[in-house]
Structures are given as structure tokens and as C-alpha cells.
Amino acid sequence: MIKKIVVANRGEIAARIIRTCKKLDIETVAVYSEADQKAPFVSMADESYLLGPSRVQESYLNAEKIISLAEKAGADAIHPGYGFLSENSQFANKCQGAGLVFIGPSSRVMEQMGNKIAARKAMKNAGVPIVPGTDEAVANVEEAKEIAESIGYPIMLKAASGGGGIGMQVVQSDEELEKAFDSNARRAQTFFGDGAMFMEKKLENARHIEIQLLADHHGNTVHLFERECSIQRRNQKVIEEAPSPFISESTRQEMGESAIRAAKALHYTNAGTIEFIVDEHENFYFLEMNTRVQVEHPVTEEVTGLDIVEQQIAIANGEKLAYKQPDIVRDGHAIEARIYAEDPETFFPSPGHISAFELPDGENIRNETAVKADFTVTPFYDPMIGKLIVWGADRNKAIAALKQALLNYKVEGIKTNIPMLVEVADHSQFQNGNTTTAFIDNYYLPMMKTN
Missing domain, CATH: 3.30.1490.20 (ATP-grasp fold, A domain)
Structure with a gap:
């Protein structure tokens, strides 16, 4: 049984993993760079170790140092979170070679899905539509x-x-x-x-919709429905929601079955996500597979009641999935907004010192944060400083909750994308569910030019 986990990541996802480990009475070890010495996740863990200088190559991408610290701490397993080494098959192999459980899929699958050309071929062979x-x-x-x-x-x-x-x-x-x-x-x-x-x-008027999967080592695979992730800037998601306001129940079922078929063909284990591009006629095509926990996993948790990180750990422990597909039901609507330290007009990063930081609070509001007041956002890492997740009985209620929560989200000392998120949430096209991948280009950026 896993009793002690090294969290090989930083920021909000490190804090997120530590929180679930505390719930499960699993000890945690944080590893951090010089730039992150005062980050909240470092003090949350039971133990913490300095990895090295701020540059990722000398810290969060230093596989040998992470494994060495895991051995020093007497850890059983490593959770890689997302980004950094999370989809690095060589790192997964090194963990296994050191006698550490890598909380994720096999290195073979990671390597196959890590190359998008190889992934296209695998999906084609599994009978999954490809662009x-x-x-x-x-x-x-x-x-x-x-x-x-x-x-x-x-x-x-x-x-x-x-x-x-x-x-x-x-x-x-x-x-x-x-x-x-x-x-x-x-x-x-x-x-x-x-x-x-x-x-x-390039599909016109397309949507980015993904299916969350869980698969154990005993041949059981389930999906946790879909997430709509079409609101993007620079090909990177900024707002995600579940369920999609666009697809029909029949398409939803077909996409879920297709994702499960793909996972079974790959002999996939642990949590993973099949991403699809969906055209205006609800035809869907494989985009890529993420062999890790996703940034946007909280929206799925909010509508299913499942803790995906907890499920990852259970699977890594060799446990069977506790749920069959009919057991997994969806309740209400959830939306996640990624809070970035960036200029809301140019989308350029805006690092600096946070002089004041106040989170929205209330029923059905969830915050995942990487920072606090009197904390400096450095230019070394992705500028996401937090995630705001809201739940509502239906999509209209979730949007109303999102708008109010964004207005109550206070960050002073740096620029953030909160003004952009407010504009999106308040836009009639978003409220009507017209959330294609061209939304920012078609509606937000033209509005910025006229202001």
C-alpha cells in the first residue's frame, strides 16, 4: 500500500494532490525550486525538499534529483501532476527502476500517446475517427x-x-x-x-470536447462524461465546463463508448483523457490523449462527486474500480475559469508581486490556488495562478455564479485575465452556448479593438 507520496510538481496542482493525500492519511513530500520557497504548497506537505535553482531544467525537470529525494524521504510513490515530467515515459521508467510507484499509466502507453503521429495511428487502428x-x-x-x-x-x-x-x-x-x-x-x-x-x-466552427477516463489494472474502464473546453486563447484553454452545452445525449454516449474502446485497445490504466474536435454537425474526431490528470479535472469532479486524484492513487495501489458505468451519474453543471497573471488584452504574461489576494467564497464555489498575498509570481513558469470552479443546478445558474465569483476575485499588484473572463461570461454568445474554439477571435478580440 502507498503510504508516502512525492508530489513532483508545483503550484495549485501540488496543493490539490496534497489535499487528497491528507484525506487518505497518506504522507506527502513537496519538492520545490528556489523561486517557490514561499509557495503555499511547500508548507502544506509533511516534508519538503529544495530541488535546485528556479529554471525548470534544474528543478522540476530534474528527474534524477526528484527520484534521489524520493529515496531519501522513504517515499513509496511519485505523483507527477500535469506538465513537467507527467507525460515523460523515461521518468516513469526511472521511477519503476528505483522501486517507486509512478501514479499514472505505463511508460509504453505514455510513449505511444506522447507522439501525436503514433497516437493518430493507434486511434485509427482502434476504430476511433481521426481528422x-x-x-x-x-x-x-x-x-x-x-x-x-x-x-x-x-x-x-x-x-x-x-x-x-x-x-x-x-x-x-x-x-x-x-x-x-x-x-x-x-x-x-x-x-x-x-x-x-x-x-x-482545420475544422471550421469546431468545438474542443474531451472525455475523462478511469481504468484499473483488472480490465475495467469507465468514462466520467465530457468536458467542453472550447474557450481558448493561443490554443490554450481558459474556460471549461461540464456537461457540454452543445452535444446531444446520443453523441455523448457515442463519444464515451469511443473513448473507452480506445483505452481498452491501448491497455490503458489510471486516469486519462481522450480529446476530440467536434464539428457543427456533431461529428467528432480524435485530437490527442493526455496520459495524466488534466488541469480542468475539477469540473468533472463537481458534476460526478468523484475525487479523480483519489481514484488515481487507488488504481496505482492495484485496487479495482469501485464503480461500473451505470453507477456514474451526472448532477448539475460546473464551470472552471483559469486565472492567469497576464494582460487581459494582449495575453502576455504579467509576473510581479501580489500585494493583495482575496478569493471569492460561498456555497458551490471551489478555489484551487497557487499563490497568496505577498507572493511574487516569477517569469519562470506557466502564469496560471489559480482556478475558480463553480457549480449550479443548471448552466444558467452556473454562469450566474461564475460571474459573481469573478467579480469577488481580488488580485492586486499584477495584471490578470479576470476582466477577460468576466467579459466572456457576460457575453450573449457564451450564455447561449455558442462556445466554439473561435470564440475569443470572433467575439472578445474584436470587442477589445473597439474599446
């Missing part, structure tokens, strides 16, 4: 132009490895493709050590 595009890496820009001509513009140029929108760009013409191909390949090489690029047809 028209390439099944091999594109060699150069000339080949890319030939492929674009055959599938038709606009196309999505994507890095085969990594995530977070890095190396990804919508391309409308040969001219744009010539400018984008090499620069995106170089960026992917810098961030992920892999400059391979592939291409997919």
Missing part, C-alpha cells in the same frame, strides 16, 4: 505544401511531440505555410527535443 491529415512526419515545407493542396486550406500545422499549443499554428495559404513550417519545427525542437511536424485539416 483528415498526415500519418507520418512531414519532411519539409515543399512536401507540406503538396499535402495542404490535397486536403485543402485551412490546415493545422502541429508538432508531433509536446503540448500547450507550442509548435501549433493555423495556416491559411502556401505563403503562410512557408513562414510557419521551419519556425514551428525549431520551436518544437527547442521545447520538446523533437522538431517533427504533421498536418491536419
Whole structure:
């Protein structure tokens, strides 16, 4: 049985994991960089150890140091959270080699799903619909132009490895493709050590909808319904909700069954998410698989009543899932807004010292935070400083709760995206459920230009 877990992450997700471990009477070990010495998650853990300097390569990406500290602390397991080493198959192997339980899927599946080209092939073989595009890496820009001509513009140029929108760009013409191909390949090489690029047809008026999965080591797999994640800027999500206001019950069931079929074909274990792109006719296509806990997992927890981190730990302990598919029911509507230290007009990061910090409070409001008052947001990491999650009996009530909670969310000393989130929540198109991936471009940015 797992009795002591190293949380190999930082910020709000580290605090989130520690909170569940406390509920389960599992000891926790925090590891932190010099920039995070005063971060809330460090004092929450039972023990904490300095990893190294602020740069991620010397701290949160230092696999050998993390494993060494885990051995020093006498830990049984490592929970990687999301980002950093969470989808690094080599890290998972190193944990296993050190006798540590890696709380996640097998390294084999992580490696297969970590490469988007390999993932496309696997989904195709499992009978999951995929977007028209390439099944091999594109060699150069000339080949890319030939492929674009055959599938038709606009196309999505994507890095085969990594995530977070890095190396990804919508391309409308040969001219744009010539400018984008090499620069995106170089960026992917810098961030992920892999400059391979592939291409997919860009679906217009599409939605980003994902299915949360849980799978144990005994052949049992269930889905926890869907999350709508279409409100994005720079190809990164900012508002997520469950259920989707768009898809029908029949499509919801079909997507869930398709995700389970994919997970079973992969022999997947632990928590994971199949992401789909859905067109205006409710046709859905595989986008990618995230082999970890998602940033937006709280909205699923709020409508199902399940603690996904607790389920991850139970699965890693070798336990059978306690639920069959009919046991999992959905109640009400939940929305999550990501709070970023960034300029709400340009979306550029806005690091600095937080002079005052006050969270909204009340029934059906949940806060996941990475900061506190008198804390400095550094430029070293992703600028997300918290997540605001609200629940309502229906979507209208959830939106009303979100708007009020955002107005009561006080951060002073730095810029945040809260004004943008308020504008989105107050927009008639959002309230009507018109939440395509083009929402920010079509409605928010034009509004900024006229102000």
C-alpha cells in the first residue's frame, strides 16, 4: 500500500494532490525550486525538499534529483501532476527502476500517446475517427505544401511531440505555410527535443470536447462524461465546463463508448483523457490523449462527486474500480475559469508581486490556488495562478455564479485575465452556448479593438 507520496510538481496542482493525500492519511513530500520557497504548497506537505535553482531544467525537470529525494524521504510513490515530467515515459521508467510507484499509466502507453503521429495511428487502428491529415512526419515545407493542396486550406500545422499549443499554428495559404513550417519545427525542437511536424485539416466552427477516463489494472474502464473546453486563447484553454452545452445525449454516449474502446485497445490504466474536435454537425474526431490528470479535472469532479486524484492513487495501489458505468451519474453543471497573471488584452504574461489576494467564497464555489498575498509570481513558469470552479443546478445558474465569483476575485499588484473572463461570461454568445474554439477571435478580440 502507498503510504508516502512525492508530489513532483508545483503550484495549485501540488496543493490539490496534497489535499487528497491528507484525506487518505497518506504522507506527502513537496519538492520545490528556489523561486517557490514561499509557495503555499511547500508548507502544506509533511516534508519538503529544495530541488535546485528556479529554471525548470534544474528543478522540476530534474528527474534524477526528484527520484534521489524520493529515496531519501522513504517515499513509496511519485505523483507527477500535469506538465513537467507527467507525460515523460523515461521518468516513469526511472521511477519503476528505483522501486517507486509512478501514479499514472505505463511508460509504453505514455510513449505511444506522447507522439501525436503514433497516437493518430493507434486511434485509427482502434476504430476511433481521426481528422483528415498526415500519418507520418512531414519532411519539409515543399512536401507540406503538396499535402495542404490535397486536403485543402485551412490546415493545422502541429508538432508531433509536446503540448500547450507550442509548435501549433493555423495556416491559411502556401505563403503562410512557408513562414510557419521551419519556425514551428525549431520551436518544437527547442521545447520538446523533437522538431517533427504533421498536418491536419482545420475544422471550421469546431468545438474542443474531451472525455475523462478511469481504468484499473483488472480490465475495467469507465468514462466520467465530457468536458467542453472550447474557450481558448493561443490554443490554450481558459474556460471549461461540464456537461457540454452543445452535444446531444446520443453523441455523448457515442463519444464515451469511443473513448473507452480506445483505452481498452491501448491497455490503458489510471486516469486519462481522450480529446476530440467536434464539428457543427456533431461529428467528432480524435485530437490527442493526455496520459495524466488534466488541469480542468475539477469540473468533472463537481458534476460526478468523484475525487479523480483519489481514484488515481487507488488504481496505482492495484485496487479495482469501485464503480461500473451505470453507477456514474451526472448532477448539475460546473464551470472552471483559469486565472492567469497576464494582460487581459494582449495575453502576455504579467509576473510581479501580489500585494493583495482575496478569493471569492460561498456555497458551490471551489478555489484551487497557487499563490497568496505577498507572493511574487516569477517569469519562470506557466502564469496560471489559480482556478475558480463553480457549480449550479443548471448552466444558467452556473454562469450566474461564475460571474459573481469573478467579480469577488481580488488580485492586486499584477495584471490578470479576470476582466477577460468576466467579459466572456457576460457575453450573449457564451450564455447561449455558442462556445466554439473561435470564440475569443470572433467575439472578445474584436470587442477589445473597439474599446
